[in-house]
Amino acid sequence: MTRRPRRNRQSEVIRNMVQENNLTMNDFILPVFIVEGQNQRIEIASMPGVNRFSIDTLLEEINSCVELGIKAFAPFGAIPENLKDKMATESHNPEGLYVRAIREIKKNFPDVVLMTDVAMDPYSSDGHDGIVMNGEILNDETLEVLGKMALAQAQAGADIVGPSDMMDGRVGHIRKVLDVNGFQKVGIMSYTAKYASAFYGPFRDALDSAPKSGDKKTYQMNTANSREALIEAALDTEEGADYLMVKPALSYLDIIKLLRDNSNLPIAAYNISGEYAMVKAAAQKGWIDGEKAMVEILMSIKRAGADIILTYFAKEFAQYLRK
Numbered sequence: 360m361t362r363r364p365r366r367n368r369q370s371e372v373i374r375n376m377v378q379e380n381n382l383t384m385n386d387f388i389l390p391v392f393i394v395e396g397q398n399q400r401i402e403i404a405s406m407p408g409v410n411r412f413s414i415d416t417l418l419e420e421i422n423s424c425v426e427l428g429i430k431a432f433a434p435f436g437a438i439p440e441n442l443k444d445k446m447a448t449e450s451h452n453p454e455g456l457y458v459r460a461i462r463e464i465k466k467n468f469p470d471v472v473l474m475t476d477v478a479m480d481p482y483s484s485d486g487h488d489g490i491v492m493n494g495e496i497l498n499d500e501t502l503e504v505l506g507k508m509a510l511a512q513a514q515a516g517a518d519i520v521g522p523s524d525m526m527d528g529r530v531g532h533i534r535k536v537l538d539v540n541g542f543q544k545v546g547i548m549s550y551t552a553k554y555a556s557a558f559y560g561p562f563r564d565a566l567d568s569a570p571k572s573g574d575k576k577t578y579q580m581n582t583a584n585s586r587e588a589l590i591e592a593a594l595d596t597e598e599g600a601d602y603l604m605v606k607p608a609l610s611y612l613d614i615i616k617l618l619r620d621n622s623n624l625p626i627a628a629y630n631i632s633g634e635y636a637m638v639k640a641a642a643q644k645g646w647i648d649g650e651k652a653m654v655e656i657l658m659s660i661k662r663a664g665a666d667i668i669l670t671y672f673a674k675e676f677a678q679y680l681r682k
C-alpha cells in the first residue's frame with residue numbers, strides 16, 4: 360500500500376495539522392430569552408441550562424458571556440399574554456419589553472453585536488408569524504408590521520435585523536423602511552430557508568408562542584424541498600439581504616452546503632431549540648457524552664459551510680474552549 364490515510368491520523372499534532380475546519384468564538388451568535396420583571400432567571404424546562412432573564416439579570420449574563428469571548432447575541436422576548444393582539448402592536452412599542460431590552464443592552468455593551476428577531480409570533484394573539492384573517496395568513500399586510508418592528512429595533516440600536524417570519528418580500532420591504540429612515544448601516548440576516556420543523560417545540564415553550572390554531576406550513580418551507588431554498592436565496596439576495604440563514608441546522612446540513620455553493624454571501628445556520636434539547640436529554644440520561652456531541656454537532660454545521668452559527672451551546676462551547 361502506498362496510500363495509507365491513517366498516517367495522517369497517527370498523533371494529535373498531525374491530526375490537528377491536517378484538520379480542515381476550526382471553530383472559534385467569532386463563529387457564534389448566542390440566542391437569549393427575555394422576560395418582564397426584575398431579578399428573574401427562570402430555567403426553561405425543555406432546554407436545560409437555558410434561562411429566561413429579566414433585563415437586569417440579562418445584562419449580568421451578557422457580561423459573563425462577553426468575558427468568555429461571545430461577541431454577538433440574538434435576543435427573543437417572552438411577551439405577556441395580555442399584551443398580545445392580532446396585529447402584534449406591542450412589537451413596535453418603543454417602551455415594550457423587547458425594544459427596551461435592545462436599548463439597554465446596547466447602552467451597556469456598545470461593542471456587542473445584536474441581531475434582533477423580526478416576526479409577529481411572540482406578540483401575536485394567534486401565535487402566527489403573520490396577520491391571521493379567516494384562517495389565512497395575510498402576506499402584504501404583514502409586511503407593514505414587520506417594517507415597523509424592524510424600524511423600532513433599529514432605533515433601539517440593533518446592528519442586524521433577522522426576519523424569521525417567511526413572508527414573501529419581507530427583506531426588500533424591511534430594507535426600504537430602514538433606508539428611508541437613515542438606517543443604511545443596519546444589516547439584514549434573512550431566515551432564508553426556514554423549514555416547518557418539529558424541532559421548534561422547546562423555543563415555543565420558552566416564549567409561549569405556539570400557534571393557537573393550524574400550523575406554519577403555508578409560510579415555512581416543506582422539509583422535503585431543497586431547490587426551493589435556492590429560490591428563497593435568490594430573492595433574499597436580490598432584495599438586499601446581507602446574510603442568508605438556514606434553519607434548523609442539523610436535518611438541513613445539505614441545505615447549508617447548497618446555499619454555500621450557490622451564494623457568495625455569508626451563510627448562517629440556526630442550531631435550534633429541539634436540536635439542543637435532544638443532546639441535553641440524552642446526556643442527562645447518560646446515553647451520550649453531551650460535550651463531545653456538542654462539539655461534533657457544531658463542527659458538522661461549520662463543515663457543511665456555515666460561517667455563522669446561532670446556538671444555545673455558545674456559552675458552553677466557550678467554556679469548553681477555555682479548558
Ligand code: PBG
Pocket residue numbers: 476478479480488523524558559560561562563568575630631632633
Ligand atoms: C418564529 C421563530 C421560531 C424560532 C425562532 N423564531 C420558530 C417558530 O416558532 O416557528 C425557533 C428557534 C428555535 O427553535 O430555537 N418567528
